[in-house]
Amino acid sequence: MAGLQKDITIVGGGIIGCCAAYFLTRHPAYSADTHRITLLEASSSSSGGRTADSLQDPASLLPPEPASKRNPAHEGIAGGASGKAGGLLALWAFPQNIVPLSFRLHDELAKEHGGDTKWGYRRCYASQCAASPGFTGGKDEDMTAADNAQSRDGNEEGASKGLHKDHKKSAKALKRLGAPEDLDWLDAEKSLGGYDNMGTPENTAQVHPELFTRAMAQMAEDRGVKIVTGAKVTAINKSSDGKSVVSVAYEKDGKQESLPTTDCVVAAGPWTSKLLPRIPVTASRAHSVVIKTPRTVSPYALFTAINLPSGFPSPTPEDRPGSTTQTRQALRRMQIVEPEIYARPDGTAYACGPTDQTAPLPATNAEVEVDEARCRDILDQVGSISDDLGRDGRVLARQACYLPQGGPFIGEVGGTQGLTVAAGHTCWGIQNAPGTGKLISEIVLDGVAKSAKLGGCDPSRLT
Ligand SMILES: Cc1cc2nc3c(=O)[nH]c(=O)nc-3n(C[C@H](O)[C@H](O)[C@H](O)COP(=O)(O)OP(=O)(O)OC[C@H]3O[C@@H](n4cnc5c(N)ncnc54)[C@H](O)[C@@H]3O)c2cc1C
Missing domain, CATH: 3.30.9 (D-Amino Acid Oxidase; Chain A, domain 2)
Incomplete structure (x- = not known):
């Protein structure tokens, strides 16, 4: 697969979409010259779901230098559950086919990027x-x-x-x-x-989920991912025979846009079944x-x-x-x-x-x-x-x-080439996000999940 031109579109700027973006850019087959990756996030503000008098930026509680800074162009990233979760990580979480991989990756990410100061990682x-x-x-x-x-x-x-x-x-x-x-x-x-x-x-650790998600988005962008907020995906278009993805339609600033896409990763959290009705995320x-x-x-x-x-x-x-x-x-x-x-x-x-x-x-x-x-x-x-x-x-x-709720679902959807889902992570989405991102990077760039068995997460089991 290495070297093949790919136009990858990720739908959703929560922790799952941002981890998918990050791990795609760390995959050995990734090259900014041959792969275009775009992450589309519907919201352009992270303040929805918070009272007006609430603290809006958790980084302001930490020393300014190491804390994961807010990038104004990323407003809307981690605006949902990924910014408002507890942030507990545990080897005793579920599902056990991906938990050990993800727990280890959290630890490695924290060591590599200073997660203790950037996003409050600690045991x-x-x-x-x-x-x-x-x-x-x-x-x-x-x-x-x-x-x-x-x-x-x-x-x-x-x-x-x-x-x-x-x-x-x-x-x-x-x-x-x-x-x-x-x-x-x-x-x-x-x-x-x-x-x-x-x-x-x-066997237990924690992160600040908003700061972690923000950091993943920033590091993905630093390696070539284009992040567009205020971009609500309205349709995933397939070829006339329905066998592969060809483009993604989205609305931005009242205009309809279309993005040529060979690979679409739907990481729209609780909104996922609005785009993929056969994936039962509630x-x-x-x-x-x-x-x-x-x-x-x-x-x-x-x-x-x-x-x-x-x-x-x-x-x-x-x-x-x-x-x-x-x-x-x-x-x-x-x-x-x-x-x-x-x-x-x-x-x-x-x-x-x-x-x-x-x-x-x-x-x-x-x-x-x-x-x-x-x-x-x-x-x-x-x-x-x-x-x-x-x-x-x-x-x-x-x-x-x-x-x-309902998943997690990780993998190809309904036999459509290039259509992948990563959603429905229940109360362990923060814990399981790096593992999910890594597996998505393998599914998209190797054609198969390598680091863990998809097991019950594989959406093909739904049919
Ligand atoms: C109160 C609470 C506490 C939690 N505590 C923990 C915990 O301690 N540990 C743990 O592991 N997990 C925890 N979780 C679970 C965790 O928060 C979620 O599983 C995880 O955040 C899901 O991430 P996501 O990226 O799938 O979804 P989201 O964070 O919801 O992100 C999805 C994104 O997709 C965007 N989107 C949707 N539709 C479209 C569209 N059409 N076009 C473009 N963008 C779109 C949305 O705007 C959103 O930003 C908790 C959850 C809650 C509610």
């Missing part, structure tokens, strides 16, 4: 904790009095599941271990009911917050199960729009919630809540709506088990994005 711990905070009431002035509440069934079995729920033991099965000493930002004495280790620095909205902590908190990712006591502000149900000042109620009975908390090396902690189905996937990242009540739920809940995150923390960002 960390992951653990699960069950907590039953006391509730003194009166914390949230938006809440109506308990006696005003209608009977909303609190659910001891867990009405609100965490994002990485498949990895968790039931709270009841947690060993009654004490938390490690350096997990001193968890108010263990007040609230800890159970604790268990899930991952250690041997989307669920998820909210998250970033909190500036009064001190840098120790490197733990905590999968919590918090037993909210009666009287606590009631979490917004998955299927109902966010509660307002008038409707917020107090829990009548205890309820288990499972926010996830990731300490970060930039002096912040990130926390995310469950997914919800009340707002369908909008046309682009720019139109993603933040339901502030859901952010407030997360803040109330994590603040109930940690003063560093609650009373003493300062909220830097309230945000929402769409989690792509």
Whole structure:
């Protein structure tokens, strides 16, 4: 394949599209003289899905020189889940056919490019904790009095599941271990009911996903990739016999454009099935917050199960729009919630809540709506088990994005030569992005995935 002229178009400037671009430019058969690679990203702003008062550039928390700088021409890159995820990486993630490759590549990328300072790469711990905070009431002035509440069934079995729920033991099965000493930002004495280790620095790490994605995009561009933001792909055109890709149509600044394309990589995250209806990627909205902590908190990712006591502000149900000042109620009975908390090396902690189905996937990242009540739920809940995150923390960002679900799907689509998908990465897309990018580079430039078996990720298994 080396030496053959290829016009490669990548659809989507999330972590998957940017890693595909990066690894294509590192493939031994790649040459900027014979291969033209273009990455088209629909959004031209990364601020959709964030409240206006949120911190817009995470690099501003880091020393200016090493941090992965924002390139104004790349506005829109990492504007979705890839900029608003937790950033946990783990050898115990799934699917296991690509996890070890991707975990190793994350480590190699960090070593080669200074990822510790550029995108906050570090090894960390992951653990699960069950907590039953006391509730003194009166914390949230938006809440109506308990006696005003209608009977909303609190659910001891867990009405609100965490994002990485498949990895968790039931709270009841947690060993009654004490938390490690350096997990001193968890108010263990007040609230800890159970604790268990899930991952250690041997098999667990983290990145800042927005900074990482931005860096991948920049390094791909430095090797010849053309990045076009505000370019929404509307069609992938095939030859008259339908056997191969010939061009990609997109809209930019109100104009229809067409790009000759021999190879199209669709990495449109939760939007993928709009372009490839046979690839069953679905989307669920998820909210998250970033909190500036009064001190840098120790490197733990905590999968919590918090037993909210009666009287606590009631979490917004998955299927109902966010509660307002008038409707917020107090829990009548205890309820288990499972926010996830990731300490970060930039002096912040990130926390995310469950997914919800009340707002369908909008046309682009720019139109993603933040339901502030859901952010407030997360803040109330994590603040109930940690003063560093609650009373003493300062909220830097309230945000929402769409989690792509159903896959991951990596490989050629439906027998069309040159049509490849890389999407549907669920809650492990940050972890699995470098491996996916590497495999895509091999599929496009070698004709076959070499570094790992595609296994269940191969879209040909769908038919
Ligand atoms: C709250 C939350 C926490 C998470 N935490 C973790 C974690 O700790 N670890 C982990 O590994 N994973 C995590 N994930 C999962 C991870 O964020 C996703 O799997 C990953 O970001 C998906 O990347 P993507 O590039 O496929 O999609 P996206 O980031 O959604 O990017 C797709 C891009 O395609 C663009 N696009 C769509 N349609 C078009 C079009 N027609 N033309 C041009 N461009 C288009 C979009 O604008 C978008 O920018 C988390 C997810 C959420 C929601």
